[in-house]
Amino acid sequence: MNTMTMPRSVEAPGADASGPDVPRSTETHAPQRWSLGRWASRIGRFLAYSFIALLLGTVGFSLVISLLAAGAGTAIIWIGLAILVLGVVAARGFTMAERAIQSGLLGTELPTPAAKPAPAGAGRMRRLLTPLTDPQSWLDALWILVNFLLALVTFPLALAWTLGAIATVGGPISTLILEQVLPDSTGNGLAELLGFTGRNALTVDIGLQMLCGLFFLLTVGPLVRGFTAAHQAVARGLLSSRYEEQQQLLRTQESRAAGRTAESTALRRLERDLHDGPQQRLVRASMDLARVEALSVNDPERAQVVLRETREQLGLTLDDLRRLSRGIAPPVLVDRGLAAALTELAAISPIPTSIECPQLDLPDHVDIGIYYVVSEALTNAAKHSEADSVHVEITRIGDDARVRIEDDGRGGAEMRTGGGLAGLAGRVASLEGRLTVHSPEGAGTRIEAVIPCGS
Template structure:
């Protein structure tokens, strides 16, 4: 027998929406301040150690490098700076929730000797940035930590100041207890209340500005760390994406050329060879059997017409004249007109770079060809738009779906073609629910 237990909260009243006062809780307000104080204290301790060690090693290494003794000392200094930079990345990640990716270290060339491998750390710009960061961050935290502590103590004075004044008023003799009220010449009966009110107002000023000040100090540390510890990582990633885009472009171009060669060989070339042979037959039959020669000429004319159609079809994948003369919308409309599946084009007049227009045209042309061959769809929708600095195109049909990315297939070629333009292409094709192809291509030249 199975017993099902109802949750205890079944009869509980529905949760009430949090009021603004509840959303503004002391814990949520104080947490960033506590985290920054903890971070800056640890950073101050690590910075003092790192500043002393790294600076000492760098100075000793530079001053003795001329006699080669300083070379390993200098290498040890930059590697130690790399270690303190790694500690900073971990510290900001765990306390300030800041991701500081690590740039890849420079590697020695393949087959390099031991001396080249030894001095490779000295040729890595990031190691010198790490060393500079150790010095800059220590000087920075010498300013930000006392500033944050002073603002925090000032904010605590909102409550602590008046309480301390009341306690001192009871403990100290009146002659030894003078406050802001007496300093401003307030008469004795009102000196104590004025003193407490001024302390409260000064503390309130610190309290109200504590959050923005701490956030600004934390943003300063994040900005310095990003600029010195992770800027080269983003440069490396951009370079990697560029290299991948170029490689994808070369692959896509090679694939397109092989495909064009195959199509020319299997289509127009074969038809032209047959037409040449038929014309030779016509020459032989012209005198003997004119009627037969006329029939062969008709067949030859048909073959040449089919050859012309093939050449026009192949030229659409390269640079169709209508795209150059009348723009992307007109070129896509022509593609829709010759598509065997009813196709709707939603493309406003857009100002796009030429290479982006050719890329979109190629994507749509290939997608329509694939849909005609494999989808069994009753309709296709093509939508083109510009979103910010990106051009976006969607081709969606209502066919059988189930499209797969196969090596050497049409979809794989599309991915390579879009990647060569530093864009991205996604294919969504659940079985029995149609296929949607989306491509995003940057418009930056």
């Protein structure tokens, strides 16, 4: 018996650890304790990075800006274009050094966008000038300028704050040493200006030095973290933003290609099923009706027998058409929603199926995608799983919709090329989603699809 179960509460994201593709944290991280070594290492790494950045920035700014200025000034002749190309190529070399330095000292990975290729069949001069038409080349040159100006500010400030923090201990010690070595020098500091004399002046000087040093000590950590974040943000925005755009474009192209492949496969499969099933039965029914027409006068009893056989054939044809239409969004999905459509699928499934589908207000293309996933999964379960029951669960996790179909059958399902699961994965990929199959031998099958709702 097929049942429909409406959950009392929607599953919270990450509540079920069995879903392999749902983003969640599986580890419990204890709060990190403050460590003098880690604190000093972070400051030391940034000082080293900013010093190297300042040196490279000075060289890069001088070289790249000079080349670009010279190239722009002489662009009216061919040599100016060559100098411009040399300038952007030099800028790309400095950005490669920046990526290596940030990776080694700051732990920041900066992906490199793919260079713009020369047009097919382009001549030598066109290929030479291609870097000038690549937007990333000019972003590299802009980064040379921005990072140099940023390093001019961050390195001196970070160094001054670090020395100020060291003075928390070094200042009082140096004052005590001077007081022992040069007694006459005491009382000439800020304490004297405040009206203190003798030993009181020494005590006040040490106290003020410790207070100033403590200020630098407490603020040097946040200051260095802020400077590090600023360098990382500038580098990521200018050097790697186009990489993310390229990856997004690549994912979109792959999704569209997967969609075209899935649709083409589905159409060929539908055409084959129609030809092998309903079409053959309809041809036979047409021939039987012609026989009935011929027998109706001379052999009415035989005509009645043929009519009954024709009616059976038409009934089987109707069943075939219903089966084939299960992969196509039915009117009930549009009129009454996803829950009603899935309930109808469960009602015609030969395996007892329960549906857990709250009202989630999903986009139409997501509703259709989920319906298709459930339809195919139930068909596969009926053919291969030998299961006693199937459970279908629909949830919303952030900006994604998740559908999970689990059966208690014999398992062993695999995503083979050209198979039903591979076609289903392609259909899900066309919606920029992902599909996973977990089917150990003898332990049932779990099919899970996660489809973004914003695409």
